[in-house]
Amino acid sequence: MSVISLEHVGYRYPLGHEDAVHDVSFQVEQGQVCALLGANGSGKTTICNLIRGFIPRFYRGEPTGQVQLAGRPVEQYDDAELTETIGYSFQNPFTQMSGVKDNVREEIAYALENLGIEREAMAARVDAMIDLLHLDDIADANPLELSGGQRQRVAIAAVLVTDPPIVVLDEPTSQLDPQSTEDVFNIIALLKRQGKTVILVEHKIDLVARYSDLVILMEDGRVAMSGPARRVLTDPQVLDHGGQLPEVTRFFLERNQKLGLNDPVPLSVEDAIKRYGRKGA
Amino acid sequence: MTGFIDRLYPSSKAAMVLLAIIVGIFTPGYILQYAMFPVFLLLAIMAGNGMRFFKAFLSSVGTVVLVIFLVQVFIVRYPDSAHIWAFIALSPTGLDKSLGITSRIVSSASAIMWYFQVTTPKDMVYAMEQAHLPKKVTFVIMSTIGMVPQVINRSRTIMDAQKSRGIETEGNAWARVKSFVPMLGPLIFSLIQQTEEHALALQSRAFLAPVPKTSLYRLDKHTIDRVIQVICLLLLILFIVWRVWK
Numbered sequence: 001m002s003v004i005s006l007e008h009v010g011y012r013y014p015l016g017h018e019d020a021v022h023d024v025s026f027q028v029e030q031g032q033v034c035a036l037l038g039a040n041g042s043g044k045t046t047i048c049n050l051i052r053g054f055i056p057r058f059y060r061g062e063p064t065g066q067v068q069l070a071g072r073p074v075e076q077y078d079d080a081e082l083t084e085t086i087g088y089s090f091q092n093p094f095t096q097m098s099g100v101k102d103n104v105r106e107e108i109a110y111a112l113e114n115l116g117i118e119r120e121a122m123a124a125r126v127d128a129m130i131d132l133l134h135l136d137d138i139a140d141a142n143p144l145e146l147s148g149g150q151r152q153r154v155a156i157a158a159v160l161v162t163d164p165p166i167v168v169l170d171e172p173t174s175q176l177d178p179q180s181t182e183d184v185f186n187i188i189a190l191l192k193r194q195g196k197t198v199i200l201v202e203h204k205i206d207l208v209a210r211y212s213d214l215v216i217l218m219e220d221g222r223v224a225m226s227g228p229a230r231r232v233l234t235d236p237q238v239l240d241h242g243g244q245l246p247e248v249t250r251f252f253l254e255r256n257q258k259l260g261l262n263d264p265v266p267l268s269v270e271d272a273i274k275r276y277g278r279k280g281a
Numbered sequence: 282m283t284g285f286i287d288r289l290y291p292s293s294k295a296a297m298v299l300l301a302i303i304v305g306i307f308t309p310g311y312i313l314q315y316a317m318f319p320v321f322l323l324l325a326i327m328a329g330n331g332m333r334f335f336k337a338f339l340s341s342v343g344t345v346v347l348v349i350f351l352v353q354v355f356i357v358r359y360p361d362s363a364h365i366w367a368f369i370a371l372s373p374t375g376l377d378k379s380l381g382i383t384s385r386i387v388s389s390a391s392a393i394m395w396y397f398q399v400t401t402p403k404d405m406v407y408a409m410e411q412a413h414l415p416k417k418v419t420f421v422i423m424s425t426i427g428m429v430p431q432v433i434n435r436s437r438t439i440m441d442a443q444k445s446r447g448i449e450t451e452g453n454a455w456a457r458v459k460s461f462v463p464m465l466g467p468l469i470f471s472l473i474q475q476t477e478e479h480a481l482a483l484q485s486r487a488f489l490a491p492v493p494k495t496s497l498y499r500l501d502k503h504t505i506d507r508v509i510q511v512i513c514l515l516l517l518i519l520f521i522v523w524r525v526w527k
Contacts, residue, residue, distance in 0.1 A: 052485065054481055054484070054485075057484075058480070058481055058484065078491070079484065079487060079488075079489040079490050079491070080487055080490035080491065080492060082485075083485065083486065083487035083490060084487075086485075087485075088481075088485040090478060090481065090482055090485075092475075092478055094475070095475045095478040095479040095482055096478075096479075096482045097482075098424075098482075098483065098486065099423070099424045099427045099428065099431075099479070100406075100420055100423035100424050100427060102403060102427075105497065106497050106498055109497040110486050111485075111486035111487050112495075112497075113494050113495050113496055113497060114416075114486060114487035114488055114490050114492075114494055115487045115490055115492060116490070116492040116493050116494060116495050117495060118495060119495060119496070119497060119499065122495065122497050123497060126497065144427065144430070144431060155482075158486065159485075162487075
């Protein structure tokens with residue numbers, strides 16, 4: 001059974017003139033990292049909102065089709081269940097802080113407090129998140145005085161602290177430097193090893209190619225291409241739908257084309273080294 | 282903040298403040314009421330906030346008290362007013378009234394200002410949560426307090442952006458007003474725009490979960506807190522008995 005299932009889902013925002021998403025269907029299995037790709041305004045965040053149940057709980061309007069989490073329609077989940085089932089990290093780190101906590105440690109604990117978790121258990125989980133996200137140096141700082149990148153890391157910690165089986169990360173590295181970006185993707189790899197399901201909206205295509213199992217490429221609110229990352233991200237048609245290909249993939253596609261070869265196209269640098277390192281491609 | 286005063290539970294300090302306000306308002310005369318200012322100043326010094334308390338008191342309440350005093354004594358006319366010059370007259374009744382009014386303002390304001398100087402909003406809200414106040418109420422209080430510096434920062438950013446486009450933002454009062462008014466639009470709209478995502482972020486962190494909230498932060502109620510609260514209650518009862526039976 002799929003952990004996340006969308007069947008012919010469509011939605012138009014109450015003041016919208018056209019559908020934000022239209023006839024979207026895909027399934028994500030447990031432990032998969034599913035990348036939602038596409039240009040700005042292609043419907044990626046709307047899909048995330050539908051999966052998290054913000055539509056129609058927060059954004060009114062009538063979605064069509066069905067969104068299911070672990071075989072159960074998302075509208076049947078209550079707020080506490082949704083928080084425990086799906087962790088959601090938003091695009092803008094500046095609006096993600098609760099605004100009512102004066103240090104990072106308590107900011108991370110905020111969801112646990114709302115869920116009524118006991119203090120000792122809460123402290124242990126917060127400490128684990130501080131270690132995981134390397135937040136020791138800012139643990140006592142005021143969240144509202146942090147930089148965008150620091151806030152982003154705190155926001156991710158605040159999401160993961162509830163240990164949800166599904167994690168939605170909407171452009172989690174948009175404010176981060178290369179090292180912190182790498183750290184976030186290492187966490188994504190860790191989540192995957194822990195059997196968690198990750199929905200990832202991200203533009204850094206080389207990293208997406210390295211860490212994703214499944215790719216959904218959105219264009220104008222519709223699914224333009226979908227399937228395993230290896231298949232979708234080595235297909236030149238991605239470029240026709242406003243998507244991008246990893247640098248190394250583009251290099252090998254052009255090489256094949258120019259030299260008239262039909263060699264397998266690697267998805268990442270590691271993949272290329274594994275395939276061609278010895279031959280000296 | 283450190284020390285005995287800071288370690289007191291917010292409700293203990295609130296009990297002291299409440300007692301001071303009631304006693305100050307309903308006790309005849311003005312000596313006791315004026316005497317409360319040095320008492321709260323001393324308590325503020327004990328909490329390491331003496332100078333801050335004194336400055337805050339002078340800059341806010343001090344001015345109001347002075348104006349009321351002067352108006353009551355020299356401007357407002359009573360039957361026993363003795364004319365001095367133009368509209369200025371001196372009245373013993375006015376003096377008595379002004380001492381009565383200003384002393385009560387001084388006692389109440391000293392108590393309230395002391396409370397806010399020695400109690401952090403975080404401690405206040407924690408105590409409210411422990412007293413089972415609705416989560417939404419405590420959230421509104423804390424987020425309002427937290428919002429002030431954010432709004433100031435945001436307005437500075439907008440102001441800097443305007444300055445970089447050549448708009449005059451400094452100079453005399455009129456120049457400042459002219460630059461301030463156009464800033465209000467972007468400021469208000471950007472705050473409204475952020476509200477939606479902030480609400481979603483809170484929702485995704487179980488803000489609406491129908492379970493009793495717990496807290497990572499801990500503030501203990503000690504024996505001294507119970508002693509203070511009981512003493513305040515007894516003093517209040519004695520005061521009421523004294524005022525009713527006198």
